[in-house]
Amino acid sequence: MDLNLTNKTAVVTGAGRGIGLAIVRALVAEGARVLGATRTITDELRATGATVLAVDLETETGAAQLVNAATEVLGGLDILVNNVGGANHNALAGFLDIEDETWQRSFDLNFYSAVRTIRAALPSLLERSGTVINVSSIVGRAPGAAVTDYGVSKAALTALGKALAEQFGPQGVRVNTISPGPVRTAFWESPTGPGGKIAAANGVSLAEFLPNLPTAVGMTTGRLVEADEVAAAVAFLASDRARSMVGADLIIDGGALKT
Numbered sequence: 058m059d060l061n062l063t064n065k066t067a068v069v070t071g072a073g074r075g076i077g078l079a080i081v082r083a084l085v086a087e088g089a090r091v092l093g094a095t096r097t098i099t100d101e102l103r104a105t106g107a108t109v110l111a112v113d114l115e116t117e118t119g120a121a122q123l124v125n126a127a128t129e130v131l132g133g134l135d136i137l138v139n140n141v142g143g144a145n146h147n148a149l150a151g152f153l154d155i156e157d158e159t160w161q162r163s164f165d166l167n168f169y170s171a172v173r174t175i176r177a178a179l180p181s182l183l184e185r186s187g188t189v190i191n192v193s194s195i196v197g198r199a200p201g202a203a204v205t206d207y208g209v210s211k212a213a214l215t216a217l218g219k220a221l222a223e224q225f226g227p228q229g230v231r232v233n234t235i236s237p238g239p240v241r242t243a244f245w246e247s248p249t250g251p252g253g254k255i256a257a258a259n260g261v262s263l264a265e266f267l268p269n270l271p272t273a274v275g276m277t278t279g280r281l282v283e284a285d286e287v288a289a290a291v292a293f294l295a296s297d298r299a300r301s302m303v304g305a306d307l308i309i310d311g312g313a314l315k316t
């Protein structure tokens with residue numbers, strides 16, 4: 058399918074690895090001019106051919122810095138992908154052990170990063186009838202006992218997508234959300250990340266835990282989602298082929314979420 062993103066400009070946050078890196082690759086492959094923003098610039102990101110920017114999006118000033126750089130380098134913004142996020146601050150703490158600072162950091166990373174970036178980018182998006190895609194999570198649909206602060210901050214992000222779609226759709230800016238289930242990234246594969254911590258909490262090694270994870274979370278495909286599958290959906294949503302998709306929340310989870 059020709060998505061015709063040639064001459065479109067795009068910003069992707071959290072672009073150094075994992076899903077964000079795959080999104081950069083997909084948008085570049087479709088002909089977009091991309092600025093990949095992340096905290097730690099990686100060789101893989103440089104190799105995509107995208108312009109790169111090191112920025113901390115947990116801070117109040119990060120978003121403005123990012124949008125200023127995008128305006129300077131790209132001249133304006135057609136596609137904004139708010140992918141940055143994670144649960145690394147606090148994997149597995151119970152509610153009573155989650156302090157205000159942790160709640161704040163989770164919301165800064167998963168929610169306010171998007172709020173601030175969208176706010177800064179809106180003048181350009183409105184001028185160019187641009188589009189926003191927020192990468193949330195299925196735990197935003199069904200926050201549970203594990204990674205509570207992460208799930209609740211993702212629920213806020215998913216709700217933000219709906220609210221902004223209604224407000225800015227009539228002005229030509231489409232806002233959509235993608236909610237992946239477990240994707241094969243460092244999130245699950247790193248011993249120090251949430252996957253490693255969940256494995257340890259269950260008294261098993263990561264090598265024992267990972268092969269059983271898809272079935273344990275009810276994925277009928279029997280395997281984790283690949284980052285390029287999420288990236289393909291982002292590229293589609295960014296294109297005019299998805300021009301009737303406004304305020305959608307696209308679930309990509311191998312059938313894990315049953316509701």
Ligand code: NDP
Pocket residue numbers: 070071072073074075076077094095096097112113114115116140141142143144166192193194195236237238239240241242243244245
């Ligand atoms: P990774 O942890 O693999 O990558 C995250 C990227 O974001 C890294 O490049 C990281 O840089 C960067 N980053 C982290 N914090 C900041 C910050 N404060 N400012 C700027 N950049 C930052 O994440 P995933 O690819 O696994 O996840 C991407 C998105 O998808 C997240 O929003 C996540 O919540 C969501 N998601 C992931 C799922 C999964 O199973 N992997 C499932 C559902 C949703 P650095 O190397 O410096 O940390």
